[in-house]
Amino acid sequence: MSETAPTDDKTVVRRRQAVAAVALIAGAATLWAASRMVWATLTVTDDLSPVRAMDVHGSDWSPWLTPLALVLLAAIAAGAALRGWALRLVAILVALCGVLAASPAVSMLVGGDQDSYAAKAIDLAPQFRLLLVSTNGWAGVVVLVGAALAVIGGVLLLRVANGERMSSKYESPAARRAELEKKTFREYRERQQEQPSDAESSAPESERLLWDALDTGVDPTAEDQDSTDGK
Incomplete structure (x- = not known):
């Protein structure tokens, strides 16, 4: 609601x-x-x-x-x-x-x-x-x-x-979470398409980790981006 x-x-x-x-x-x-x-x-x-x-x-x-x-x-x-x-x-x-x-x-x-x-x-x-x-x-x-x-x-x-x-x-916590989820999984799918095909086997596990991160209010894609920039 x-x-x-x-x-x-x-x-x-x-x-x-x-x-x-x-x-x-x-x-x-x-x-x-x-x-x-x-x-x-x-x-x-x-x-x-x-x-x-x-x-x-x-x-x-x-x-x-x-x-x-x-x-x-x-x-x-x-x-x-x-x-x-x-x-x-x-x-x-x-x-x-x-x-x-x-x-x-x-x-x-x-x-x-x-x-x-x-x-x-x-x-x-x-x-x-x-x-x-x-x-x-x-x-x-x-x-x-x-x-x-x-x-x-x-x-x-x-x-x-x-x-x-x-x-x-006005923006409810649920609305912010929904927006975060859409953004996270959009970026996740883009990375999956860029990675080799053998990474597809680990997709379910990766998605579960994404959900766990989102439950804590953390955007995992932002962390991945920071680590990539650091390299």
Whole structure:
């Protein structure tokens, strides 16, 4: 059971990395979609022409939605290439991007001075008089979903970084013994192939000695190598 622990840890890390990538892709797509949505509709007049409606899109209301979506996509590549503290910094940055993306949506949903903000968002000309502002609450919901996905992706990237550190540090005694056995018998077989054929008759006895040495935690091939170097 303990021998498979490092492999299991690596599998968990890869699974978290894949889920994080999916969350970041979904979050980036959601934020981009929110930037294309109509967040508000202004009803205005200039007292000379008929009343007209002007749309305020997400890219007008919150100009950094598209750049934040690009940051999330870049974080996917960074998550695959970076390790350690660099990956942790990327994870924290991604989570902060999610919080930043949510702030304009929260301000729209909870209310406030939306009329003047919407007029400034599209740089409404002074000759127009604002009559009515109708906001689209679903746009705010979409942004909150994208922001939540970004935060989830950041948390998963942070867990990937922590999992890689634990996986690299953890190695059970059984795993070390298994690695020592594979290394020892690989080198032993190579030496057997290089030796004359009459040495094959002593192979079973030699293998028993190898097992005895391994039971004591000694790598016999290392000793043989030292004696050869001494000659």
